[in-house]
Amino acid sequence: MIDIDNKVKEIMVIDFDKSFWNRGDYPTYYQNGSVAEQVKNPWYSSENKAAPFDQGQSLFPLHLPPPPA
Numbered sequence: 654m655i656d657i658d659n660k661v662k663e664i665m666v667i668d669f670d671k672s673f674w675n676r677g678d679y680p681t682y683y684q685n686g687s688v689a690e691q692v693k694n695p696w697y698s699s700e701n702k703a704a705p706f707d708q709g710q711s712l713f714p715l716h717l718p719p720p721p722a
Contacts, residue, residue, distance in 0.1 A: 669702040
């Protein structure tokens with residue numbers, strides 16, 4: 654649940670009753686030119702239905718390159 658200030662201003666509630674992969678309803682295959690490629694769940698090893706959002710997220714990279722000289 655995402656709150657702003659308090660629960661009266663609730664913006665969005667997501668029930669994790671199914672994984673984001675299943676929620677996305679991705680196709681089993683896609684056409685890459687003349688070759689059919691299988692679409693695989695990149696989060697298959699996670700037992701958490703919230704994957705990939707079960708990991709820390711950041712809008713800014715933690716390791717910035719040094720400024721140019």
